[in-house]
Structure formats: structure tokens, C-alpha cells
Amino acid sequence: xxxxxxxxxxxxxxxxxxxxxxxxxxxxxxxxxxxxxxxxxxxxxxxxxxxxxxxxxxxxxxxxxxxxxxxxxxxxxxxxxxxxxxxxxxxxxxxxxxxxxxxxxxxxxxxxxxxxxxxxxxxxxxxxxxxxxxxxxxxxxxxxxxxxxxxxxxxxxxxxxxxxxxxxxxxxxxxxxxxxxxxxxxxxxxxxxxxxxxxxxxxxxxxxxxxxxxxxxxxxxxxxxxxxxxxxxxxxxxxxxxxxxxxxxxxxxxxxxxxxxxxxxxxxxxxxxxxxxxxxxxxxxxxxxxxxxxxxxxxxxxxxxxxxxxxx
Numbered sequence: 001x002x003x004x005x006x007x008x009x010x011x012x013x014x015x016x017x018x019x020x021x022x023x024x025x026x027x028x029x030x031x032x033x034x035x036x037x038x039x040x041x042x043x044x045x046x047x048x049x050x051x052x053x054x055x056x057x058x059x060x061x062x063x064x065x066x067x068x069x070x071x072x073x074x075x076x077x078x079x080x081x082x083x084x085x086x087x088x089x090x091x092x093x094x095x096x097x098x099x100x101x102x103x104x105x106x107x108x109x110x111x112x113x114x115x116x117x118x119x120x121x122x123x124x125x126x127x128x129x130x131x132x133x134x135x136x137x138x139x140x141x142x143x144x145x146x147x148x149x150x151x152x153x154x155x156x157x158x159x160x161x162x163x164x165x166x167x168x169x170x171x172x173x174x175x176x177x178x179x180x181x182x183x184x185x186x187x188x189x190x191x192x193x194x195x196x197x198x199x200x201x202x203x204x205x206x207x208x209x210x211x212x213x214x215x216x217x218x219x220x221x222x223x224x225x226x227x228x229x230x231x232x233x234x235x236x237x238x239x240x241x242x243x244x245x246x247x248x249x250x251x252x253x254x255x256x257x258x259x260x261x262x263x264x265x266x267x268x269x270x271x272x273x274x275x276x277x278x279x280x281x282x283x284x285x286x287x288x289x290x291x292x293x294x295x296x297x298x299x300x301x302x303x304x305x306x307x308x309x310x311x312x
């Protein structure tokens with residue numbers, strides 16, 4: 001699966017007192033592998049999760065609609081549509097609560113595997129240099145939550161509004177994740193004018209990207225790479241229509257390049273991705289490669305694919 005839609009993805013309300021709202025797992029619906037995005041729709045007064053922090057994953061939230069508060073280590077901050085929130089690993093414990101008009105957010109995150117070792121015979125999870133008992137008591141999400149929600153404080157730098165972030169390329173692209181302090185991942189807002197192309201067709205060796213269309217309509221183009229002895233391609237191999245609510249996953253290492261082209265009414269979307277220092281980005285139309293960790297771009301003069309053992 002490459003393209004999904006939030007109206008067609010499976011959703012539901014968790015049957016746990018510590019979880020609120022309707023959750024839609026958009027990343028899985030589009031076939032993501034190493035990252036994910038959930039749509040969380042909270043009714044007035046609902047809280048999304050118990051207060052929590054992640055040991056390795058960086059989270060980015062984007063408010064689609066409504067308003068509410070972000071709870072962070074006992075302080076609260078007002079949030080509204082167009083806000084971007086970043087929660088870095090081992091940062092402040094956090095959760096969300098909807099205001100009187102409800103709250104609709106996208107929650108992006110990585111899927112790092114937890115390290116350590118599980119010892120099933122003794123019921124211990126070894127997390128060097130210490131350990132934790134497992135299987136004792138109720139599930140953490142089933143335990144009663146007693147959070148105080150004090151009056152809102154001035155917002156920290158980790159919460160930014162779309163209107164306050166300077167755009168590039170004439171204002172059509174804004175790096176809202178970076179503006180809110182994201183380091184391991186990124187979230188960009190892109191508004192393409194009618195019939196314009198976004199980033200040129202490209203694919204990544206190590207980074208996974210995900211896209212959610214916010215407004216308008218257009219086309220996702222998928223490009224194959226040039227074959228040995230043949231010139232670079234001039235036309236995409238596939239075209240897929242996208243509209244508001246479309247979700248696109250582009251895992252790393254597929255060799256299939258992608259780009260977006262706006263329709264007659266323009267196309268606005270969010271682009272999320274990881275930041276891998278060993279990533280190589282390939283552009284099939286120009287036959288260039290970008291060694292992103294080095295900041296070096298080169299054009300390929302000789303191209304061969306090795307599907308098995310390389311020649312000696």
C-alpha cells in the first residue's frame with residue numbers, strides 16, 4: 001500500500017480509562033514501516049493519553065482543528081489549529097486535553113525498538129544498569145489519572161504556530177518541526193500553487209517519508225530509475241490522485257522515486273521524515289545523488305544495478 005485515506009482507515013475508541021478520543025492509525029493504513037502517524041480526535045474535555053515521555057522516540061504533533069491545552073510536567077499551554085508541538089526523547093511528560101470545541105491532531109513518531117533483555121522465568125526486564133519488574137499490577141493505561149490542569153502559562157519554544165514560521169521558496173514551504181526544536185525528525189508544511197510540482201522526483205536509501213494532504217487535490221507521481229545503458233526517465237511510471245485526507249508512505253530503500261504535482265486548485269500537505277546521517281537521496285530525472293550527511297551532490301556518469309553478487 002502506498003496511498004491511504006483517513007476516511008477509509010480503520011479507527012476506534014480505545015476501551016481504556018486512560019485513553020480518550022477516536023484514534024486512526026494513518027501510517028499503518030498507508031504502509032509505513034519505521035515511522036507512524038495517528039489522527040486523534042478528542043471530544044470536549046477528553047484527554048488523549050496518560051502523561052508520558054519516550055526514551056528514544058521524538059514526537060511531533062500538528063493541530064488540524066479545534067483547541068485545547070498541552071500538559072507538560074505540570075504546566076499547561078493553550079493550543080489551537082495550526083500549532084506544531086515537538087516532544088524530544090526524555091523530555092517533559094506530556095498529554096493533551098480538548099477544549100470546548102474539541103481537538104483534532106496528527107501525532108507523528110518514530111518506531112524505535114526498545115533495547116534491553118526480557119527474562120521470562122524471573123519476570124524481569126533488564127535495562128542496564130538497572131532492571132524493572134514486569135507483569136505486576138494493572139496495565140499502566142488502566143490506572144486512574146489524577147492530573148491537575150492549572151491556568152495556561154506562556155508557551156515554550158517547542159510550540160509554534162504555522163503563521164509565525166517564516167517560509168521559503170516564496171513562502172510555499174515552512175519547516176515547522178525544526179522551528180519547534182525537532183532534531184531526529186522533521187515536519188514541513190507545503191502549499192503548492194495550481195499545477196506546480198513540489199520537490200523533484202527522488203527516493204531515499206535510509207529515510208522514510210510520510211505525507212498527509214490538508215487541502216486541495218493533485219497527483220502523486222512514482223518514478224522508476226534509469227536502466228543500465230538507458231537515459232534517465234522523462235515520465236513517471238505511475239500516477240495516483242490525492243486529496244484532503246490522503247496519506248502517503250514512502251519507505252526507505254524502495255528505489256522508486258516520488259513527487260507531488262498540484263491540481264488546478266493547488267495542493268497543501270504535511271511532509272514528515274526522519275533525519276538519517278547515512279542517507280543517500282537519488283534524483284532520477286537528473287541522474288544525481290545527494291550524500292546528505294556530507295552535503296555533497298554528484299551526477300552519475302556510469303550506472304549499474306547489482307541485484308546479486310557484484311562482478312569481480
